[in-house]
Amino acid sequence: MSGTAPLPAIMIAGLDKFYGGFHALKHIDLEVRRGEKIVVCGPSGSGKSTLIRCINRLEPHDSGRIVVNGIDVNDASSNIQDVRREVGMVFQSFNLFPHLTILENCMLAPRLALGMKKAEAERLAQRFLDRVHIGEQAAKFPAQLSGGQQQRVAIARALCMEPRIMLFDEPTSSLDPEMIKEVLEVMEELADDGMTMICVTHEMGFARRVASRCVFMDQGEIVEIAEAAAFFEAPRSDRLRAFLSQILH
Amino acid sequence: MLISASEAGYFQQLARGAVITMELAVSGYILALIGGAVVGLVTLLPNRAIQAVWRVYASIVMGVPSLLVIFLFYYGGGTLLGGIIDITPFEAGLTALVVVYTVYVAELVRGAMRNVPRGQFEATAALAIRPVGAWLHVIMPQVVRLALPGLVNIWMIVLKDTALVSLAGLNDLVSHAKTAAGATKEPFIFFIAAALFFVVFSAVTLRFSARLEARFGRGLAVAKA
Numbered sequence: 001m002s003g004t005a006p007l008p009a010i011m012i013a014g015l016d017k018f019y020g021g022f023h024a025l026k027h028i029d030l031e032v033r034r035g036e037k038i039v040v041c042g043p044s045g046s047g048k049s050t051l052i053r054c055i056n057r058l059e060p061h062d063s064g065r066i067v068v069n070g071i072d073v074n075d076a077s078s079n080i081q082d083v084r085r086e087v088g089m090v091f092q093s094f095n096l097f098p099h100l101t102i103l104e105n106c107m108l109a110p111r112l113a114l115g116m117k118k119a120e121a122e123r124l125a126q127r128f129l130d131r132v133h134i135g136e137q138a139a140k141f142p143a144q145l146s147g148g149q150q151q152r153v154a155i156a157r158a159l160c161m162e163p164r165i166m167l168f169d170e171p172t173s174s175l176d177p178e179m180i181k182e183v184l185e186v187m188e189e190l191a192d193d194g195m196t197m198i199c200v201t202h203e204m205g206f207a208r209r210v211a212s213r214c215v216f217m218d219q220g221e222i223v224e225i226a227e228a229a230a231f232f233e234a235p236r237s238d239r240l241r242a243f244l245s246q247i248l249h
Numbered sequence: 250m251l252i253s254a255s256e257a258g259y260f261q262q263l264a265r266g267a268v269i270t271m272e273l274a275v276s277g278y279i280l281a282l283i284g285g286a287v288v289g290l291v292t293l294l295p296n297r298a299i300q301a302v303w304r305v306y307a308s309i310v311m312g313v314p315s316l317l318v319i320f321l322f323y324y325g326g327g328t329l330l331g332g333i334i335d336i337t338p339f340e341a342g343l344t345a346l347v348v349v350y351t352v353y354v355a356e357l358v359r360g361a362m363r364n365v366p367r368g369q370f371e372a373t374a375a376l377a378i379r380p381v382g383a384w385l386h387v388i389m390p391q392v393v394r395l396a397l398p399g400l401v402n403i404w405m406i407v408l409k410d411t412a413l414v415s416l417a418g419l420n421d422l423v424s425h426a427k428t429a430a431g432a433t434k435e436p437f438i439f440f441i442a443a444a445l446f447f448v449v450f451s452a453v454t455l456r457f458s459a460r461l462e463a464r465f466g467r468g469l470a471v472a473k474a
Contacts, residue, residue: 097387112379157376
């Protein structure tokens with residue numbers, strides 16, 4: 001790929017999203033380079049989850065453009081399918097399939113979406129489960145695991161599609177405090193491996209250690225984007241200053 | 250207790266009636282399951298006209314006694330078909346049971362569908378699993394698990410409701426029991442024999458459904474253990 005201008009991983013331009021009369025996203029512009037780790041934060045209802053859910057079309061946007069690895073995210077179902085193969089997602093509430101074992105949870109998408117053979121999918125699933133340090137639990141069901149373990153399985157499940165971009169929608173918000181660390185550690189390992197990541201999170205320690213850039217959203221707008229150091233040490237806007245003072249106690 | 254030769258003959262008739270009862274219950278239940286699953290899914294489509302029609306239709310069918318629906322098809326069915334074909338009690342009974350219990354099954358399926366968390370649909374979508382695969386492997390197993398206790402209930406009710414079709418002249422278990430009881434002046438023997446049949450089948454059903462529930466409760470059963 002050397003010599004060509006690097007294609008951005010994600011390009012968002014003039015994005016608008018409405019829920020009925022409510023303007024959830026207001027003219028969002030954001031470009032994410034390959035390998036970048038973006039942390040998105042902001043008060044609840046600021047549109048941060050909506051923003052990343054637009055990227056893999058869990059929410060359709062109303063106007064503007066989203067391009068993921070050169071694929072336009074629009075109504076075309078083949079495009080949506082292509083984008084979802086490039087983009088993995090981890091949810092706040094894990095959303096593991098309760099009737100399948102941990103291993104089967106990880107095998108399902110490679111089998112159904114990529115047409116992989118059973119034995120191959122099994123090896124792949126086991127490899128990613130080992131990578132999130134939960135390989136020995138492969139035969140268990142989700143309900144037998146702790147929240148932190150379930151979330152790590154959810155990360156492995158997304159990784160089994162070998163996505164080039166990972167979206168995290170408040171991955172530690174429904175976890176007990178003692179389980180947050182194990183999930184963040186897995187995410188940091190992923191970041192170290194060069195994965196392009198967008199994380200909606202309020203874990204400011206994680207943001208400082210990992211983020212290439214931090215995005216602050218409020219009332220459907222991007223108020224401020226800055227490198228992690230500047231974001232925390234020298235916020236430019238009053239709104240971000242106020243938010244940080246609340247969240248950092 | 251000694252059974253006379255004539256009584257033995259009546260028991261044979263009872264057995265033949267039991268076969269008819271089972272045929273009616275099983276075929277009625279299977280057709281209602283299929284119909285209910287289809288209707289349940291169709292009426293979940295976000296279409297206001299479908300929703301409105303369904304609400305009215307379901308409340309009518311669920312509000313009318315099954316016996317009336319059976320009579321309607323038996324006495325009214327022939328007229329509707331222009332008197333060309335006579336409708337048999339079995340056909341009328343089967344149609345009535347299917348019409349009624351399709352609605353109950355559909356309501357059950359709708360309720361179960363709504364109880365599958367939205368996150369399950371979103372997770373399959375985010376994993377690029379196409380709708381058909383998602384339905385088959387993720388949504389349906391959970392819908393079945395949620396609907397299973399209700400479906401077992403409906404089976405027991407269908408089984409018992411077949412008795413009503415004897416009032417339209419079907420020679421089922423109950424009708425033979427009544428004939429035998431009248432002829433031999435031994436109502437207890439024959440009615441209790443018929444009742445035993447229903448009790449035995451209910452017991453068998455419960456055994457079987459416990460195994461089914463364990464199977465579809467996979468992942469949740471182990472968590473409780």
